[in-house]
Amino acid sequence: MYASPQTPVKVYKYAFKLKADGKTADGIKHELIMQGLDDKSAEAVTENIERHYAEFKKKAGKSNMLYGAAFLLIGIAAIALCIYYPASNTVPYIIAFGAGLFGIIRFCRGIVQVT
Numbered sequence: 220m221y222a223s224p225q226t227p228v229k230v231y232k233y234a235f236k237l238k239a240d241g242k243t244a245d246g247i248k249h250e251l252i253m254q255g256l257d258d259k260s261a262e263a264v265t266e267n268i269e270r271h272y273a274e275f276k277k278k279a280g281k282s283n284m285l286y287g288a289a290f291l292l293i294g295i296a297a298i299a300l301c302i303y304y305p306a307s308n309t310v311p312y313i314i315a316f317g318a319g320l321f322g323i324i325r326f327c328r329g330i331v332q333v334t
Contacts, residue, residue: 233250244265281329283329284333285329286322287323289322290322297311
């Protein structure tokens with residue numbers, strides 16, 4: 220099905236989906252062979268997918284770190300403003316701490332993705 224010469228894009232999309240679903244390299248190779256690819260082609264596709272998936276994950280991690288740091292800085296600035304200009308209610312503090320917490324979580328997620 221996927222092994223026809225006209226559909227190499229489908230082969231890579233299928234393999235990438237398998238990787239995104241948590242399959243190991245051996246599992247991806249096995250699935251590709253079951254779809255009709257020969258052993259050598261399945262090995263080549265699997266190696267390419269592993270390399271590209273690692274690059275994709277690293278880019279996503281860097282993006283998460285950048286946005287996380289931005290939200291953290293916005294949260295810190297908002298907390299500073301709330302302290303400087305005291306409000307009569309606690310809503311601005313909750314929003315400011317929420318932005319900071321969201322930034323910390325996203326930054327940490329990015330660190331995990333990059334490593």
